Amino acid sequence: MSILTIRGLRGGYSEVDILNGIDLDLDDGEILTVAGTNGAGKSTLAKAIVGLLPRSSGTISFMGKDIMPLSAEARMGLGMGYVPQVANVFANLSILENLQVVAGSSRQRIDELFETFPLLAERRRMRAGSLSGGERQQLAFARALVPKPRLMLLDEPTAALSPNKVADSFALIRRLPSLGVSVLIVEQRARQSLAISNRGCILDSGLVALEGDAKTLLADEKAAELYLGNIGASH
Structure with a gap:
């Protein structure tokens, strides 16, 4: 059962769209990694889902409810949790x-x-x-x-960690579904994040370029060459 359904999501911070029509689903109890190069729209997507993007259009349904008209506070009240990269x-x-x-x-x-x-x-x-x-x-x-959220959105959860703490963070994230929490991770360390995920989504210029089973994406030569080659190796 889908806990989060996104259709035709567009938006940005000024007149220029960063998200250019994203369709995405997250199933209940699932871990989904959103990866992509810098500027692909990963963190913007997380902000749009939780209601922190100044301008957005399209549809976002959370547990079957249309949340686009709702404020960030109201979305959190429905059972969303959000961990930003800083502060x-x-x-x-x-x-x-x-x-x-x-x-x-x-x-x-x-x-x-x-x-x-x-x-x-x-x-x-x-x-x-x-x-x-x-x-x-x-x-x-x-x-x-x-x-006790039903969904956690994690924006670059390993960005500020020393290399020896990264594995600990991913181990903790892997435990979240056992606590009744579905997870959407925005992450530069794409390979490591996909390794603990059920599915993955790779953004390119504000669009979904590739989506599917995490293990399949890890084995996909096109994904590796275009999007996963150096992602995660630079931090």
């Missing part, structure tokens, strides 16, 4: 305070997340700004999981 935690607050801001008085939910992220539990009093890149990414994921 994804409150640096001046502790780990615990970052979660409390989202959870309100729900101590039970925070305790559940500390079980999922034991490292955060150990360091709950530490200020988020003092965390390593990998620890901060864990906190960003935990914050997004507080409202």
Whole structure:
């Protein structure tokens, strides 16, 4: 069953479209990687889905509901979680305070997340700004999981990580469907991301150039030559 259905999605930040008519589906319980070269429209697509793109047209349905007229806040309220590439935690607050801001008085939910992220539990009093890149990414994921979303959109989740932490991040993402969360990842490390995904989508100039089973895309010589050759090797 499709949890996210996109048809004819166009949009951008000024009069020029960055997205030029995207059709895309994400099934419930699935991990989908969106890859492509710089400027292909990957992060713009994520922003359009969560309602942060200033100008967009087409249709986006989430769990069968048309969400195009809805604000970003309303979309989050329906069960979307979003982890942007930057500014994804409150640096001046502790780990615990970052979660409390989202959870309100729900101590039970925070305790559940500390079980999922034991490292955060150990360091709950530490200020988020003092965390390593990998620890901060864990906190960003935990914050997004507080409202129990059905869909998580991750924008370049490994961009700020040291190479030895990248595998940890992908291992964490791979666990999300077991928590009841479908995942759409925008990622430059395309090969590694596809390796943990069910399906992949490659954008080129704001259009879907290739789409299909992740393993098939990894084995596709055309995809490798045009889109996957150096993606992920430069970070």
